[in-house]
Amino acid sequence: MIQVVLLGAGNVANHFYKALKESEEVQVVQWYSRQLNKVLGVQNETRITDRLDTLLEADVYIMAVNDDAIHELSSQLPFQNRLVVHTSGSVGIHDLDKKLRRGVFYPLQTFTKDVDISFEKVPICIEALEKEDLVLLKTLAESIRAPHYKINTEQRQTLHVAAVFVNNFANQLYRIAHEITDAKQIPFDILKPLILETAQKIDTLSPYMAQTGPAKRDDKKTIKRHLKLLENNDHKQLYELLTQSIKKTHGRR
């Protein structure tokens, strides 16, 4: 049984808590939050605290707090030589105070407040300085049925940028499509099956092989007509840059 203390009470911490609680191989022995009211709801399930000096002993401390708080919180921990992991995509493993056994347990997924997600769909990027800590983190990931990958800090920071492209930026393209359809009283719902199919397609096909459309074909007539149809200059600029990008990828310029 892996004993866990959870620190932080935001979105990521809440999703971890639910997954850890359901695992039979893990015991959340305590949940810490600076604001106790945020964890009051679970006080019948586990111990809660807002004081670092009351932290219990555990096999691993999971710090799911803001990037900016990681270093300071880790240095305030009233113990040393215990395994403490942060859950950030961009913070280095050495940002954790060196009195600790340090590690990273970064879930590469977008979490929606109040919407449960199965951790089978949450790849965990694992990093640790000691081999036995790496083994423990793997076991921890497996205990919540999450796929896990050994990823060093540089790779993780790179993944974090890549995640911005496929998540925030892709979502902004959906937003732009929403603006474009709204302007012509077209229900955005028509596009949803296409959005889903586009994402599903790359499960079996590389994005390179999956590409279609006017930019890939270098279909100048359609591209010109599309640019004429776009009324918003920001949309036009993005259309041009992404079209160029596709053309370059597929050897069209």
Add this chain to the structure above:
Amino acid sequence: MIQVVLLGAGNVANHFYKALKESEEVQVVQWYSRQLNKVLGVQNETRITDRLDTLLEADVYIMAVNDDAIHELSSQLPFQNRLVVHTSGSVGIHDLDKKLRRGVFYPLQTFTKDVDISFEKVPICIEALEKEDLVLLKTLAESIRAPHYKINTEQRQTLHVAAVFVNNFANQLYRIAHEITDAKQIPFDILKPLILETAQKIDTLSPYMAQTGPAKRDDKKTIKRHLKLLENNDHKQLYELLTQSIKKTHGRR
């Protein structure tokens, strides 16, 4: 029973053929292709031809051919006053020869060769000049269980642009993420659950509400670090433009 003649033998025509063949309310009475060898495989199931002068009578002729071929092929049809629809997102309904009863039956989806798709996930944009033709096209869509929407030519052309954003452009973002991860020996597979979740999220949340990340938070430190990490100038430029776009959408500039 709706009698259909299918014209064209590309990807879209093939997907339509399979769906129509399976419907109990539709009979594909004939399949025309300029290149007969492309439809030889179904000669035991339906009549095939490569000669327009042998076209049989039908309730509707579905022209699933290249945009550029639509006008000419429609004018070559050796009959008038029958319902002929094209399946293009960008060609106007009036591009069809005016001797015909004209319509549009545009499937808004990305089709992959040799990969079957259920038409329940293929919204059909329907347009017709005559009311009774509209009714027939609705019935036809329902017979293959496709959701359908009455969409005029201007709206359809707008949808076609929006589709480029959510399909070709989103896929190019996946491609860029693939390039970014490959450069650091990171398996692209780690990103797949995030890609899927991002697409699924907007089924219940608007893209505006679903947005997260450094650009939305105007987290200058992370944005700066990401730009520094990106080694490819084209990736940098896209990162900047999409970050600006998100900031504008969420009132951050």
